[in-house]
Amino acid sequence: MSTLTLALAGRWQSRLGRSGLLLLAALLLTGSLLLDIASGPAQLSIAQVLHSLLQGEGGDGVIVWQIRLPVALMALAVGAALGVSGLIMQTVLHNPLASSYTLGISAGAGFGAALFIVAGSSLGLAEAWGLPLCALGFAFVAGSAVLLIGRHRGGNAESYVLAGIALLFLFQALLSLLQYLAAPDALAQIVFWLFGSLYKSGWHAVGLMWLTLLLACGVLARDAWRFTALSLSDERAASLGIAVARLRWRALALVSLLTGVAVAFVGTIGFVGLIAPHMARMLLGEDHRLLIPGAALSGALLLSLASVLGKWLSPGGLIPIGIVTALIGLPFFLLLILRSKGGQ
Amino acid sequence: MLQLEQLSVRLAGQTVLHGLNLGSGPQGSITCLLGPNGCGKSTLLRTLAGQLAYSGSIRHAHQPDWQHRHGTLPAKVAWLPQDCGSQSRLSAVEVVLLGKVQSLGWRVPEQLQQQARQQLAQLGLSAVAQQPLCQLSGGQRQMVFLAQALMREPSVLLLDEPISALDLQHQQQVLALIEQQTRQRNMLTIMVLHDLNAALRYSQHCWLLQQGRVLAAGATAEVMTPALLSQLYDTPLSSITADDGFALFYHGRQALPA
Numbered sequence: 001m002s003t004l005t006l007a008l009a010g011r012w013q014s015r016l017g018r019s020g021l022l023l024l025a026a027l028l029l030t031g032s033l034l035l036d037i038a039s040g041p042a043q044l045s046i047a048q049v050l051h052s053l054l055q056g057e058g059g060d061g062v063i064v065w066q067i068r069l070p071v072a073l074m075a076l077a078v079g080a081a082l083g084v085s086g087l088i089m090q091t092v093l094h095n096p097l098a099s100s101y102t103l104g105i106s107a108g109a110g111f112g113a114a115l116f117i118v119a120g121s122s123l124g125l126a127e128a129w130g131l132p133l134c135a136l137g138f139a140f141v142a143g144s145a146v147l148l149i150g151r152h153r154g155g156n157a158e159s160y161v162l163a164g165i166a167l168l169f170l171f172q173a174l175l176s177l178l179q180y181l182a183a184p185d186a187l188a189q190i191v192f193w194l195f196g197s198l199y200k201s202g203w204h205a206v207g208l209m210w211l212t213l214l215l216a217c218g219v220l221a222r223d224a225w226r227f228t229a230l231s232l233s234d235e236r237a238a239s240l241g242i243a244v245a246r247l248r249w250r251a252l253a254l255v256s257l258l259t260g261v262a263v264a265f266v267g268t269i270g271f272v273g274l275i276a277p278h279m280a281r282m283l284l285g286e287d288h289r290l291l292i293p294g295a296a297l298s299g300a301l302l303l304s305l306a307s308v309l310g311k312w313l314s315p316g317g318l319i320p321i322g323i324v325t326a327l328i329g330l331p332f333f334l335l336l337i338l339r340s341k342g343g344q
Numbered sequence: 345m346l347q348l349e350q351l352s353v354r355l356a357g358q359t360v361l362h363g364l365n366l367g368s369g370p371q372g373s374i375t376c377l378l379g380p381n382g383c384g385k386s387t388l389l390r391t392l393a394g395q396l397a398y399s400g401s402i403r404h405a406h407q408p409d410w411q412h413r414h415g416t417l418p419a420k421v422a423w424l425p426q427d428c429g430s431q432s433r434l435s436a437v438e439v440v441l442l443g444k445v446q447s448l449g450w451r452v453p454e455q456l457q458q459q460a461r462q463q464l465a466q467l468g469l470s471a472v473a474q475q476p477l478c479q480l481s482g483g484q485r486q487m488v489f490l491a492q493a494l495m496r497e498p499s500v501l502l503l504d505e506p507i508s509a510l511d512l513q514h515q516q517q518v519l520a521l522i523e524q525q526t527r528q529r530n531m532l533t534i535m536v537l538h539d540l541n542a543a544l545r546y547s548q549h550c551w552l553l554q555q556g557r558v559l560a561a562g563a564t565a566e567v568m569t570p571a572l573l574s575q576l577y578d579t580p581l582s583s584i585t586a587d588d589g590f591a592l593f594y595h596g597r598q599a600l601p602a
C-alpha cells in the first residue's frame with residue numbers, strides 16, 4: 001500500500017471519523033437516488049420528486065412510483081450487492097483484482113440465464129422463477145469451481161485468479177455457442193439482457209433483490225472479524241483458530257447468491273464489484289465491520305451515478321448501464337494493474 | 345508436558361513424519377526443535393496446531409481434546425507461523441485484538457481493548473500501538489504477532505522460526521521476551537530454530553529431527569553435542585566454550601569435493 005494512500009486515508013479518517021465517512025456516503029447516496037429518480041426522458045425537478053414521493057401516485061407520481069423509483073432502488077441494491085461480493089472475494093482470495101465479474105461468477109450466472117432463455121420454454125418452466133434459479137445455479141457452479149480448481153493448484157492468490165479467468169473464458173465460449181444456436185428472438189433477448197439493464201425491474205424483483213442483499217450482508221457481517229483476520233493471510237487466520245477453508249466456502253456461497261440474483265434481474269454489470277471495494281478500503285482501512293457497509297454504500301453510489309450518467313448521455317435512448325460502468329470502470333481497472341505492479 | 349506417541353503424518357501420499365515418540369519439557373520451559381531443511385519441523389508444528397491429519401496420539405494435561413479437533417487450532421494452543429501478512433494496514437493494537445477473533449462481536453468491549461493495549465505494553469510496544477503493521481520493522485512486527493498469540497492465553501505456544509528474519513539485536517530481544525513470557529505464564533513453548541547457539545542458550549529441552557524421524561531428544565545440554573549435531577546436519581561441527589559458559593558451535597571452512 002503506498003504511503004500516499006495511507007496519508008490520504010489517514011487525513012480523511014481523522015477529520016470525519018470512520019463512522020462519519022459512512023454517514024457522508026449515505027447522504028451522497030440519498031442525493032444520487034433523488035437525482036436518479038428525477039432524470040429521464042421526462043426531466044423532473046428534485047422538488048417534484050420529493051412531492052410525488054410524499055403525495056403518492058397522482059400526476060408525476062405515476063412516473064415516479066411506477067417507473068423511476070423501482071429502477072433507482074434496483075440500482076442501489078444491485079450496486080451494493082456487487083460491491084460487497086467484490087470485497088469478500090478480494091479478501092478471501094487475497095487478490096485485489098478479484099470480483100464476481102473478473103472471476104467468471106457473473107459469466108456463469110449469465111450463461112445460466114441465457115440457457116434458460118434458449119431452452120427454458122421447451123421445459124415448460126415459468127420465466128419469473130425459472131430464469132433466476134438457472135442463473136443462481138450456474139453462479140454456484142462457477143463459485144465452487146473457482147475454489148476447487150484454485151485449491152487443487154495450490155490454493156495461493158494466483159491460482160484462484162487463474163481458475164477464475166479460465167471459468168470466465170469457458171462461460172463466455174458457452175455463451176457464444178448459445179447465441180449462435182439461438183433463434184433470432186431469443187438471441188435479441190440474450191444480447192439485450194447481457195448488456196445489463198435496470199429497466200426490467202418491477203417492484204417484485206426489487207423486493208427480492210433487497211431481501212437477498214440484506215440477508216447475505218447480515219450473514220457476512222457475523223464473520224466480519226474473521227474476514228479482517230483473513231486479510232492478514234490464510235496461515236495467520238488459521239493461527240487464530242479460524243477454519244479457513246470453511247470460511248472461504250461460506251463466503252463464496254454468499255457471493256454466488258448475491259451475484260446470481262443480481263445477474264438474474266439486471267444482467268451482467270462489470271467493474272462496480274471491482275472498484276467499490278477499493279474505494280471503501282482506501283477510506284476505511286481493513287476493518288471489515290466498516291468495510292462491508294462501506295463497500296455496499298460505494299457500490300450503490302457508483303451504480304446509481306452510472307444510471308444517472310447513462311440517462312444524461314442519451315436522454316431518450318437509455319444506454320444499457322452495463323456499458324456505462326464498463327466504460328467508466330476500465331480506466332480504473334488499468335490503474336489498479338499498473339499500481340499493483342509498481343506500488344506494492 | 346506434551347507427549348507424542350507413534351505420531352505419523354502423510355502429506356500428498358508421502359509419509360513425512362514416521363511414528364515419532366517425543367516428550368517435551370514441563371510447563372514454563374522451552375523445547376527447541378532442530379533439524380535440516382525438509383526434515384519435517386514445520387510439519388510437526390502444523391500438526392500440533394491442528395492443521396494436519398495424523399495417526400498416533402498427542403497428549404497434554406491442559407488440552408485433553410487435542411485429537412478430536414482436526415482442521416482447527418486447539419483452544420489452549422497458540423501458533424505463530426513464519427512471518428507473512430505484513431502488508432496489512434491494520435494497526436498494531438487491532439492485530440493484537442484479533443488474537444481474540446473467535447469471541448469478538450460487532451462491538452469490542454472496553455475490557456478487551458484494554459487487554460490488547462496491556463499486552464503490547466508488556467512487550468514494550470506501547471509507542472507503536474496505533475501504527476499500521478506495514479510501517480513497523482520486522483522485529484516489531486514479530487513482537488506484535490507474539491502479543492497476538494499471547495492474547496489467546498495459551499498453555500502451549502508453538503513458534504516457527506520466530507527470529508529467522510531479524511537482525512542480531514532483535515533476535516536477542518525476541519528470544520528474551522519469549523523466555524520471560526514462557527516463565528511468567530507457565531506456558532510450554534515449542535520453537536523451531538535454525539540458530540544452534542541461540543537454541544542452546546534459551547531452551548531446556550531439545551528435539552532433533554532428521555528425515556521425519558527422531559535422531560535424539562532430551563535435555564538440551566545432553567542432546568546438543570558436536571557429535572550428534574554433526575550427524576544431524578551431515579556436516580562437521582566443532583565447539584569451544586564461550587565467555588558466557590555455554591558451548592559455541594561452529595564449522596570451519598570446507599572444500600568442495602574435487
